[in-house]
Amino acid sequence: MKGLLLLSGGLDSSLAGKLLLEQGVELVALHLESPFGCDTTADTMARELGIPLIRRPKGDRFVEVLKNPAHGYGSVKNPCVDCRILMFTLGREVMEETGTGFLVTGEVVGQRPLSQKKQSMSLIDRDSGMEGQVVRPLSARLLPETAPEKNGWVDRNRLLSLSGRSRKPQLAMARAFAFSHVPSPAGGCLLTDDNFRERLDDFVRFDDPPVVAPLLRFGRHYRFDDAWVIVGRDAHDNEMLDTLIADCGMGFHPAGFNGPGVFFPDPLPHNMEEIATGALRVFGKQIPEDPLPLEAAHGGDRYRVSFSSPAEDSPWRDAEHWRSHWRR
Ligand code: SF4
Known part of the structure; x- marks a missing residue:
């Protein structure tokens, strides 16, 4: 047997x-x-x-x-x-x-x-x-x-x-x-893994669907009241998140300049434009003048967009605002 x-x-x-x-x-x-x-x-x-x-x-x-x-x-x-x-x-x-x-x-x-x-x-x-x-x-x-x-x-x-x-x-x-x-x-x-405890706590607390589970392993995660934002830390994160987000959200990549990918699992926040550009201004280096040329990735499609950055005094341009919502 x-x-x-x-x-x-x-x-x-x-x-x-x-x-x-x-x-x-x-x-x-x-x-x-x-x-x-x-x-x-x-x-x-x-x-x-x-x-x-x-x-x-x-x-x-x-x-x-x-x-x-x-x-x-x-x-x-x-x-x-x-x-x-x-x-x-x-x-x-x-x-x-x-x-x-x-x-x-x-x-x-x-x-x-x-x-x-x-x-x-x-x-x-x-x-x-x-x-x-x-x-x-x-x-x-x-x-x-x-x-x-x-x-x-x-x-x-x-x-x-x-x-x-x-x-x-x-x-x-x-x-x-x-x-x-x-x-x-x-x-x-x-x-x-204790390093994922906060992300897992959020996953349970927000009753996230199974399709977003694989996202937890990549990038830096930020949970705001009405938005979950993931910022790629390196090329590997950007690549993995780009693939995974196709089924469950939307991503933005810098087009023609260096900076992290910014990803939004569903449900998408109404102010994605200012969050994405704010993240690029906080986490990127040598970000060009507005409007920022980006490549949007959604449901397997890719297309060019150009977004204006939030005002100088917006919380989305404040590194401390991001840091206080960082989920380990
Ligand atoms: S949760 Fe399941 S897979 Fe993970 S350590 Fe426990 S028994 Fe093993």
């Missing part, structure tokens, strides 16, 4: 897969993509393990979980218990498609305070309809025997009893298995 490995691309899930492969268990990997576009090395690690990889979006259901987590948040804005219930539920659906008979995860008892306590693990298994069907090779000997172990599909005696937050045993195992790529022990989940 094949197993379905939930492969985040981090060290623990990769090692969990390796432990089962070493005892001859056949695996298919499933990577569930966050709408926030978290960094991942899932492709690299599936190649390292030599197993096929299926990618599926966590989708809008994940955004709902983020906004209303029945079991609360972890240390940042990470609704880990509800997220795992969703992941196991999605995994169950893929098990049916792939003819795999159980789930495999890289969870370690006690590693995360919210979702990796024994009690939380059994709640997650129950609420996702996966009770007794989830093998956690790194901590299996500390947990009740699962159906795949009872059925002899997995040899419990060759599984481990790791617990706690230390990653030293995992790093030693990666060396022993001679992994050519050792992923970072810390996962790439944006929701656990």
